[in-house]
Amino acid sequence: MTYVLHYAPDNASLIIRLALEHRGLPYRAQLVDRAAQSQRAPAYLALNPNGLIPVLETPRGPIFETGAILLWLGDTHGGLGPAPTDTARGDYLKWLFYTANTLHTALRMMFYPEKYIGTVEAHQEALRTGLQNQIMSAFDQLEAIALQRPTWLGADAPTGLDFYIAACLRWCALYPVDAPRNWLATGRLPALMQMAAHVEGLPCIAALQSAEGLGPTPFTSPSYANPPHGSAT
Structure with missing residues (x-):
């Protein structure tokens, strides 16, 4: 299955995008238009009743909360942290x-x-x-x-x-x-x-x-996002 990542540029969804890309997992990015308050629309609230970004749609249903998504991806696919049997x-x-x-x-x-x-x-x-x-x-x-x-x-x-x-x-x-x-x-x-x-x-x-238009040094010397689609705020 191809995952669906509900994202907005330079939001917490970028963490999940990094994880998906790093592991080479198939996904489709679905823009949540914050300028139009799409995170408050009924369709999005059906996925995350808290109206926060991101949501990852999976075969087991939608997952929200960044830490929970990272943990689920790591446990499902490996490579994002110590395995459940690892002493660390x-x-x-x-x-x-x-x-x-x-x-x-x-x-x-x-x-x-x-x-x-x-x-x-x-x-x-x-x-x-x-x-x-x-x-x-x-x-x-x-x-x-x-x-x-x-x-x-x-x-x-x-x-x-x-x-x-x-x-x-x-x-x-x-x-x-x-x-x-x-x-x-x-x-x-x-x-x-x-x-x-x-x-x-x-x-x-x-x-x-x-x-997401995050520039060449998004973490060590960041500049404001200039995304081709959507808005960071």
């Missing part, structure tokens, strides 16, 4: 879900503060300031793990966690568009930046550059 499996899973539940959640609050604290600008700024420390703390923890050189983070064979962290680094460097980003201290993250550079050199990056 527990360590991989806890940091994969730390990235999904702590880091990615903080980023969403940073980018869409109005969804969490309302429209008062001073309140939004206070929330963002607090989140900056939380996000850098999360990156620091992941950097400490990467410095240990585990087989499932920053190694020659990339994992779903590599793709996830690289995307988070990208988004922190670009968004929110109207907010300062000098808080992102990538100089403290040499191992993660080396991992991001490695991901940039993989063949699967070509799909992002073509389909």
